[in-house]
Amino acid sequence: MYVEANPVTHVTVTPVAFPDAPLLNAAGVHQPWALRTIVQVHCGDELVGLGETYGDAPHLALVQRAAAALSGVDPFDLAGVRRRVAEAIGAVDAPDRHGLTGGSTPAKTLLRVYAPFEVACLDLQGHIAGRPVCDILGGRVRDAVPFSAYLFYKWAGHPGGEPDEYGEALDPDGIVAQARALVDRYGFTSIKLKGGVFAPEEEVEAIRALRAAFPDHPLRLDPNCAWTVETSLRVAEETEGLLEYLEDPTATIPGMAAVAAKATMPLATNMCVVNFADVPEAVALGAVGVVLADHHYWGGLRASALMAGICDTWGIGVSMHSNSHLGISLAAMTHLGAALPNLTYAADTHTPWQLGADVLHTPLSFVDGAVPVPEGPGLGVRIDPDKLARMSEDYARIDIRERDDTTYMRSVQPDFPTRRPRW
Missing domain, CATH: 3.20.20.120 (Enolase-like C-terminal domain)
Incomplete structure (x- = not known):
């Protein structure tokens, strides 16, 4: 039986912050707050697909730009979703500051921006079909x-x-x-x-x-x-x-x-x-x-x-x-x-x-x-609106807008070296 899917009506993008431990790494140390972005893709009046991605300001801006371009897309048309994301953000490179996930390119930036929308659409597909995402991925x-x-x-x-x-x-x-x-x-x-x-x-x-x-x-x-x-x-x-x-x-x-x-x-x-x-x-x-x-x-x-x-x-x-x-x-x-x-x-x-x-x-x-x-x-998960609201309020209240392990480490150890390899 053919499954009819309502098109995406709108997308909600919510930056959030939550406490993070002082974890050390080659780039420095985690800041007191970690940043994430929660994506909710609305399809019809009740169906919502969920995605999550990085919360750094340059990335968040691209996610918001892409979200605004997805109204009317079929959640099963992932190729169409990717095309709209690509057209919305253009050929831009937004590398991460901490540098622990390899080099960055415009192609990799596109994939990073597209990913939470793909996950949210797969979530929607699962709800529409009545099957878990792992089944959508092949079982x-x-x-x-x-x-x-x-x-x-x-x-x-x-x-x-x-x-x-x-x-x-x-x-x-x-x-x-x-x-x-x-x-x-x-x-x-x-x-x-x-x-x-x-x-x-x-x-x-x-x-x-x-x-x-x-x-x-x-x-x-x-x-x-x-x-x-x-x-x-x-x-x-x-x-x-x-x-x-x-x-x-x-x-x-x-x-x-x-x-x-x-x-x-x-x-x-x-x-x-x-x-x-x-x-x-x-x-x-x-x-x-x-x-x-x-x-x-x-x-x-x-x-x-x-x-x-x-x-x-x-x-x-x-x-x-x-x-x-x-x-x-x-x-x-x-x-x-x-x-x-x-x-x-x-x-x-x-x-x-x-x-x-x-x-x-x-x-x-x-x-x-x-x-x-x-x-x-x-x-198989759903958002708690109160928790989301509290974390969004925390994001608005703090002054961290990008992950920057090195600068935070240098506030404690001014001579912290950035060179790699170090040994």
């Missing part, structure tokens, strides 16, 4: 999607603020304590450490401490290209037998290939293979063994599934990258992960660091380190 291959414990070196609290519930983690003991807290609370069965903060030998000691404390948990280390090829090779040798994979130890596809040629563990990336144009060179040089999909900048869920299929062809593993996000993104990641036959590694998530902040009426839960696929049609 589920798993009922729950595994995620990893995402560890960060961090301060106890933001300067001048109270310590948060996770406390300080600036040495191996602090990292192990943080891992125990996350594993005990959420049941994670794999662990990732965000590196690039301290000298490599200190971060290797943290990995050794984690291996001693968690002998059965796969471990990962991600320094966000903070090392030279030579340093990366040394760390790979020192962590032989300890790591499930080493993520973005050094910059560029040729640099990664030089490390991959001698490292015994796979190299993973969300920084050098960030769009389809990067794949041929990466495959030809044998640069990566794992690609971390991120539907927020790959162009949505269908593009991420296509990328996963290409990886399967070349024997490359697949996981999912994460940034500070709310429950709509987690739901989208879960539906994507449920539909990917070759999701070979547990995905990343920042959800534990949001300390319960969410725009969803009923936030998703972790069971033994995995998120069960939400019940019901579409994404």
